[in-house]
Amino acid sequence: MRAAQVITLDGPAAIEIREVEEPSAATVFGEQCVVDVHAVGVAFPDLLLSKGEYQMKPEPPFTLGTDYAGVIRSAPADSGFKPGDRVAGVGLGGAAEVAGSSAAMLFPLPDSLSFEKAAAMPMNYLTAQFALKTRAGIQPGETVLIHGAAGGVGTATIQVAKGYGARSIAVVSTDEKAEVAARAGTDEVIRVEEFRDRARSLGVDVVMDVVGGDLFTDSLRALAPFGRLLVVGFVGGEIPELKINRLLLSNIDARGVNWGGYTFVRPGYMRAQWDELLPMMEAGVIDPPIGDVLPLESISQALIDLEERRTVAKTVLTLGR
Structure with missing residues (x-):
């Protein structure tokens, strides 16, 4: 073969x-x-x-x-x-x-x-489900901001968030990527060059960050009290550093998301994740x-x-x- x-x-x-x-x-x-x-x-x-x-x-x-x-x-x-x-x-x-x-x-x-x-x-949607449900404890009516929103994990997060009754904001770098995020079902699109200026006013509950890099601090500023920043990856190439006093002063969290490391040693966990996503697939929310x-x-x-x-x-x- x-x-x-x-x-x-x-x-x-x-x-x-x-x-x-x-x-x-x-x-x-x-x-x-x-x-x-x-x-x-x-x-x-x-x-x-x-x-x-x-x-x-x-x-x-x-x-x-x-x-x-x-x-x-x-x-x-x-x-x-x-x-x-x-x-x-x-x-x-x-x-x-x-x-x-x-x-x-x-x-x-x-x-x-x-x-x-x-x-x-499989990998994108199970990662999104693990990040939003297990790590962030997403609730209906909350808002999720997604960096790299036109990529595979990004579009998966848009749709899984919608399946859990949450609102999404997609951060993208081009018109083409904005169109992809919109097609995935995001509620709002922000261009990456305007994100820094708007971050303090967003007040989102969850940030899904697969990019890392120089927007990390502004992502923390975008969180409302009790907000959660999910560290998923560093496709931007740079691993940012965190001054933990920011967490204390704003009552926010930064949480790591290592889906593979968690699931591969827990037999049956991935299938349970998939079974939770199946109704979203059948309803057309996941597409x-x-x-x-x-x-x-x-x-x-x-x-x-x-x-x-x-x-x-x-x-x-x-x-x-």
């Missing part, structure tokens, strides 16, 4: 499309599900994995693909899945024509979701915005575009099925 593989840890340009053996249902840990992959979501962890910079560090060669969707080819009798079931998957190895996975890392798909949209979901749809062979360029912040919405790779 074809698979997008990391051979050397030299970044996305060094990824190769190779012919490799298909995964078997039998593993040293017992039987696993085998999935015929239809679509793969381009995700930030794949970029880090290609450089050896992710928290999980598999030895090359290995197959990329942390988000994917397809159809069950075979499954253990006690897995809850059967051949023909449509699923989304998260983990590693999805950027191939066939993927092997434990049932715990697979999720059932509503018929209303295409494989392309499903491949845009992932898709950017470019490209063949698997375009994975290197797609990850380079992601690294250089040219990506709008979620890029999806297809396997030609």
